[in-house]
Amino acid sequence: METPLVLGFVTTPLFGNSRSYVDPHTYEDPNQAIREFAREIDANYITIEAIIGGGEFGDVCRGRLKIPPNFVQDIDVAIKTLKPGSSEKARCDFLTEASIMGQFDHPNVIYLQGVVTRSNPVMIITEYMENGSLDTFLRVNDGKFQTLQLIAMLRGIASGMSYLSDMNYVHRDLAARNVLVNSQLICKIADFGLSREIENASDAYTTRGGKIPVRWTAPEAIAFRKFTSASDVWSYGVVLWEVMSYGERPYWNWSNQDVIKSIEKGYRLPAPMDCPEALYQLMLDCWQKQRTHRPTFSSIVSTLDNLARQPQALLTTRNSPENDGSHILEGQRGHNIFISTDLWLENIKMSRYSQHFKEANLVTAQQISRLTAQHLSDMGITLVGHQKKILHQARQLDTII
Ligand code: AMP
Secondary structure, eight states, rough: OOOOOOOSSSOOOOOOOOOOOOOGGGGGSHHEEEEEEOOOGGGGGEEEEEEEOOOSSSSSEEEEEEEETTSOOEEEEEEEEOOOOHHHHHHHHHHHHHHHHHOOTTTTOOOEEEESSSSSOOOOEOOOTTTHHHHHHHHHHOSSSHHHHHHHHHHHHHHHHHHHHHTTOSSSOOOOOGGEOTTTOOEOOOOOOOOHHHHHOTEEEEEESSSSSGSSHHHHHHHOOOOOOOHHHHHHHHHHHHEEEHHHOOTTTTHHHHHHHHHHOOOOOOOOOOOHHHHHHHHHTTTSSGGGGSOOOHHHHHHHHHHOOOOGGOOOOOOOOOOOHHHHHHHTTTTOOOOOHHHHHHHTTOGHHHHHHHHTTTSSHHHHOOOOOHHHHHHTTHHHHHHHHHHHHHHHHOOOO
């Protein structure tokens, strides 16, 4: 997919940087929340191309969306449809996800293009993620990535979650199946439907089964529904385990009751094969019984950045002592794996322009690889020597896939 290089018009939050998420359920009229947080799209601008999955409310499709200003160019999109004949309640529940998603704007959170509510079928249009959900993606690519590539993905997930927790949004269903992956291996948080489910079904996991994703949920959230960003951090630890084990099912075929009992007794998942000790330690930190002892998402981002800065820290693994980790270093040679804009600038000794890149909203390797001298000048980077150095390094960016 061709993503336009966005320079200059950073989407400035209307309400300052500390904008809080508004729960659409606080609106008496759910349609009002939709009008406020989601752009209405004319169905004529949408072409459905293929069905790619089944959602709770109807098919999920891949398609194209014609975009402003002249509606000639089009982009790939994912289209969630509401089954024809659904009840008014189902329609509201379906659109709630869009009212939530529409409030977020972050490179690691699925972006809502808009909704179709004035014609049938009702649709939610989001950016298209070529590699689908993270759990399946890892299973079909078992063992194929370098540790630094996995760290780049994990860093993206932590960064998206850090943004959501800063907005006071608690996800409650963070799991690899709810993270989507695009063609550049960028991971984005998706699936904003669960918060409502749990509120309405207080006895969810005991009587109805499966409403609380037990294997991913912190003990205090299971025991007394204490869902917080700290319980999301517990779930992040499980996602970290899923990523490092390439999509293994947490606690394998254990029953939910066995998982709950074992966790209560202090059992924790073992380190996945070849998992660097530092990453396993991070999982254990996320699984601290006391939620106040767990790291925050922003400290997880810093920890991952630090690990990426010193790859030798990734050489120690717990369960393969004979392995000196040389394959990790070997794999890194000649690669320019993009973890974050700041780290990249640091590597090329151009950190002084960190703020310039932030202001221009340059967050992906793809955006940076397309920079020109004119862009840099527009951003206020005018020294020709520095421009040359940045552009030379930008051309070498290996966008992984
Ligand atoms: P969901 O109802 O959100 O769980 O979506 C069902 C399935 O559709 C997911 O497991 C993905 O494989 C796929 N899917 C959902 N959203 C997208 C998207 N934005 N891009 C690509 N695939 C998607």
